[in-house]
């Protein structure tokens with residue numbers, strides 16, 4: 001099988017691991033624990049000398065199948081699925097950093113990631129140095145011998161900024177710090193971390209992978225699995241795990257101690273979602289581009305961001321990094337906050353809700369929702385203003401999406 005969809009639909013089931021009843025869908029192994037024939041096999045499993053299942057907080061067959069399928073999807077070396085996108089981010093950062101260390105990131109982040117960096121890890125003594133990731137010199141100045149990683153969102157939510165990943169990756173390599181990329185907005189279908197020097201990719205399975213927002217989940221993927229114990233700063237912590245040290249450290253230590261496991265029911269839904277991900281992203285990206293073009297030509301719309309638009313500031317980077325598709329997110333501005341509220345309230349089909357990559361189109365006003373707890377100063381630095389709307393285009397017929405937007409805009413003074 002060569003094509004991505006064929007691989008995602010069929011997976012790579014080894015004959016020895018087929019379901020007893022040859023079920024064509026991966027069964028949901030909804031169990032907490034597993035039976036052992038004798039004490040010897042139990043001891044070997046606990047010592048990690050076999051891959052027998054012990055307890056579903058640690059490993060579970062349905063989740064393993066999802067991990068294998070996501071590994072195929074991304075062309076990654078390894079993958080660990082966890083309970084949410086935030087669990088993927090938090091487990092990753094905690095696996096690399098200790099009190100006294102620092103990480104480097106831009107302020108253009110999903111709201112909970114920003115809060116995790118600014119508040120949560122800060123209270124454990126890990127500093128986040130917020131820099132302009134579009135300015136390579138500024139990043140270099142911020143790196144010191146306590147810097148463990150650079151973190152970025154490949155396409156930032158909700159600003160839709162793209163960074164020059166190649167340059168940032170070269171800098172990370174030069175200074176021997178880990179580059180972590182959050183690919184939630186695009187997924188490996190649009191942006192392939194394996195083609196860049198990205199060490200760890202994280203994403204929220206909740207978005208495209210779950211098959212239209214059926215369930216919450218997240219993934220951590222590695223690409224340079226032999227690298228970990230070669231980085232002097234990380235050597236003491238990673239040496240004992242040998243090859244593939246990062247996933248082993250998370251899996252054997254951080255992930256099982258924090259307990260953020262993915263439920264087998266959600267893994268099942270996410271396996272179903274993966275089977276149709278390519279056609280959904282193709283169609284959603286087509287719908288999103290047409291919607292962005294419509295908004296751009298509307299007199300009541302002050303500004304539109306969508307990286308594939310011909311006049312987007314990020315068009316050159318989008319063509320290079322993403323090819324022809326930019327996913328479902330658009331942001332645009334109306335005259336005022338009250339105009340945004342009026343417009344959002346007048347929509348009949350598009351749902352007022354906080355998610356994206358759903359099959360349904362969804363809309364929200366970021367400043368008063370996801371970022372409502374941030375100060376005005378923070379919001380300014382994050383380029384979140386009260387005139388901005390985030391629209392996540394769905395899979396409906398494009399005529400219906402545009403009609404809904406068009407009729408609602410008529411009602412805005």
Ligand SMILES: Cc1ncc(COP(=O)(O)O)c(C=O)c1O
Nearest residue numbers: 084085086110157184204206217
């Ligand atoms: C860019 C980005 N990363 C991470 C997350 C967190 O994902 P989850 O809601 O699955 O925890 C989100 C959620 O919207 C997101 O937009």
